[in-house]
Amino acid sequence: MSLESLFGPGSIAVIGASRTPGKIGYEIFSNLLKSNFKGRVFPVNPNVTSVLGVVSYKSIRHIEAGVDLAIIAVPAAGVPEVLAECIEKKVKSVIIISSGFSETGEAGAKLEKSIKDLVGKSKIRVLGPNVLGFYDGHTGLNATFLPKERIRIPERGQISMISQSGSVGSTVLDVIGAHGIGVSKFVSYGNAMDIDESDLISYLANDSSTKVIAAFIEGLKDGKKFVDAVRAVGRRKPIIVLKGGKTESGAKAAASHTGSMAGSYKVYSSVFKQLGIVEARNWQEFLDYSKTFLQPLPKGDRIAVITDGGGFGILSTDEAEKYGLNLPEPSAKLKSSLQSASSHVGSLRNPIDLTADATVERYARVMEAVLNSGEYDGVVVVVGFQVPTLETTLVDAIERMKSFGKPILCFSTGSDFSRKLIKELESKGIPVYDSPERAVRAMAALVNYSKIAQKK
């Protein structure tokens, strides 16, 4: 059965809904109520008559109306019973938030096996156990227990994130929210007893609001299924994967976290490469690449670096050479038009150095000349807002360059003054990285993927 009933339910029951703030059953129910969810929401708790003002039910069997999605937040030992009731009630999808299953050792694995057997005989689909739930940026449905006071839930956007780890998932959501970048779906899939990374990737491949799929995977449940799922995505959408448990000791840690067999990393890595997956080597690249791939793909590898700080130009150049990016010099014709764009350009080679008295006008003219020349496939812009002559309207000037349909990646960092402008840039769809090398590496990832996508 498809995942429509999970992501687009008509009605939702929360089994283990609680009246105590801070408890998972409270936070989920409270998030649901704040979600502007159009369908009905039923709290299930045998010990109370209402939760947050909504009439509560003793069990899911006591609900007369049909239930599409049940969210289970009771202790692990109680899960088999309530799950059996859900199946009996013909609930279409279930999220098992509860932990205490295969990730905890033998007894937990046995318990997980018992619920898996229950599920196997039915048509019900299960997300979990050991998950945070999911969030849909487009419908606004927040079926997680993430506390809003602590976590900046992103706006609607085009990145979908799936994470086997709850902490990685919630942190990635919080960081992306802080940067003003939106998400389409966010799914924590934990022990992946039924719905696994492959199911989610297949679903997201056809989700029209998802442009980029980013996945934190500790271990694949079914290698062949994964290969088929990724192959079916083809060149439609980039898939970014961060693999946890790359090393022997990392794999051991993964086993005691989501009960995953992390397998040989070399095998994984080479399969990822063959499938055209963009592999993030670490947490930073995972975040960086997720936003990078919302950019238009470059048609070639000719990149210009435009900077107001010579030192950052040098660091960018070093990284570009290391990652095989091509930074060709402007042609004589372009050089002369750059010169007329600004008499104050420090270096007309590439990096093009606008120097520490750069103005918005100088940036705008040079960016425009470069993007218009046909000599470059993408631009890395170093923005030192620390430069006193630089007005804050640079943000709009950079945004205007999007009309050229080429990737524009920025490096900028600093304290409050810069932070505010960086956030503006990001919410206008211009990705900003905290280091010049990371901006260059992101461009290299985009160029490499584009080459592969053209062949696919």
Place this chain on the structure above:
Amino acid sequence: MSLESLFGPGSIAVIGASRTPGKIGYEIFSNLLKSNFKGRVFPVNPNVTSVLGVVSYKSIRHIEAGVDLAIIAVPAAGVPEVLAECIEKKVKSVIIISSGFSETGEAGAKLEKSIKDLVGKSKIRVLGPNVLGFYDGHTGLNATFLPKERIRIPERGQISMISQSGSVGSTVLDVIGAHGIGVSKFVSYGNAMDIDESDLISYLANDSSTKVIAAFIEGLKDGKKFVDAVRAVGRRKPIIVLKGGKTESGAKAAASHTGSMAGSYKVYSSVFKQLGIVEARNWQEFLDYSKTFLQPLPKGDRIAVITDGGGFGILSTDEAEKYGLNLPEPSAKLKSSLQSASSHVGSLRNPIDLTADATVERYARVMEAVLNSGEYDGVVVVVGFQVPTLETTLVDAIERMKSFGKPILCFSTGSDFSRKLIKELESKGIPVYDSPERAVRAMAALVNYSKIAQKK
């Protein structure tokens, strides 16, 4: 002559002081006035009678009192004349802010040669040309033109930073200020016509308020002098170097920036290693390592990772194995004391997983048991402030662990809620990194340096 007259002048003249906000000559003079500088400050500008309410002089020759330090901010072509006047006036040190010298090509190199000849015949010391100036966190003396509205000038602290690039320098200052980390001296040394990286390192080696020396170097002016200077520092203070112009194209960019001959990176890198220099491979490591080395050095390589998120434990483990860090399991004895510290520990191996319902008490007891056990030389703490059960007093609990005299490095990231707490941690002297892998890499750098320092 030593650099005392540069960093601790009794009186300062600003040649080219201006009444126009935004101009370099205005910003420098304004920063000086706000510096609580105890000595006299003289603006020099032939076209006005006063600058910011201070009586102005037509030339430095017109100042009757002695001048220890002159800051020159006039166009390049005018520098030889005012420099000659400074020499005649027996000014002890000069900062030449002006650019337009060897970094611009042949004509500029000739001009630089002419002022170098002037200086060579005198005892005057020159910082520059093509620099921002310097800032002293301890005296508060701000002899730069950095605009305070844009750049967070750090408080007094123990890191001294020297940067050949102005933009790299000002940005590093701004980022460090934003993190609540203090500096001792900040020096932009640009074309290094006279005072070079070696002079500055020698000076900082004996500067009692400097604990860590961090340098962004594009090209060494004198290799032997550098080796001697670094050797003389010995194991007294760690020196962190970020080298710009590592690649052939990067070296070209360096030549047109500060007129540096970047030389062969392989040679540099192996010399750095022999000298016990901590080499930062990129901008991020440069920032990370600068704050890392304020921590006590670990006596060995046995590191514990304590986390409230299993996924981050896995990523940390992967990185630790990659960088040769040792993450031994706790002994049976320590395990049992960890168990009694908290019944809710998810994994008692290493990483020690406190799980997503971790409390401050659980963190505190586990950190204490680990640090007290004698089984570990340092701790990486993953702090997911997103976890709803975690009170903000965790900041104080972590700070208390400093009493064990072992390095404690944290990974934490997120939106406003986390950002505020991260800043608190950093201002209490606990370094926080934006990714688990970076925290682990910083610990590996500390462990490696400690091994070398013990041998030195």
